[in-house]
Amino acid sequence: MGRREYLIALATTLLAVSCYGSNADPDPTCLDGGGGKPIAIPNDTTVAVGDQFNLFAGFSGSCQEARRASTIWRTSDTSLIKLEPTTGHVTALKIGDAFVVSDLGGDARIKIR
Numbered sequence: 001m002g003r004r005e006y007l008i009a010l011a012t013t014l015l016a017v018s019c020y021g022s023n024a025d026p027d028p029t030c031l032d033g034g035g036g037k038p039i040a041i042p043n044d045t046t047v048a049v050g051d052q053f054n055l056f057a058g059f060s061g062s063c064q065e066a067r068r069a070s071t072i073w074r075t076s077d078t079s080l081i082k083l084e085p086t087t088g089h090v091t092a093l094k095i096g097d098a099f100v101v102s103d104l105g106g107d108a109r110i111k112i113r
Contacts, residue, residue, distance in 0.1 A: 040106035047092045047112055055088035057102045072103040080112060 040055055049052065057071040072090050075081060077098035082091040090100070092112040100108045 032070070038102065038105035040100065040102055040108040042108065043106070044109045047110060048094050049094055049112060051093045051112075052089065055090060055100060055102075057088075057104050057106045059104075067104055073100055074103075075100045081110060 018076075021030075024094065036060055038057060040054070042053075042056055045053075058062060071088065073083055073085050075083050075098060077096070080093055080096040080098040082093055083084075083089070083100060092110070096113050098110045098112065100110065
């Protein structure tokens, strides 16, 4: 497992732990459907030209699960990355900084080196 994949797996685990906690008492923010700030994972990453990975969205500080299919991803940096809007699959095309946003409000910066 490469460093980028490790960091994505770690972020996913931390998001899941923060959503469900480790004790038997429910998180009070879960009772009203959560809340929290929309986030993109990874939200700031550096990749090489030709690298591919998937973005996904979640909510910080809430009990909502990370979502993939229900999030639409958008970018205006189509010369730098190829982006599949419904899956968040990204392919780095050339050197530069690309920005991606989800319809949930989360955003991501992708540095291609």
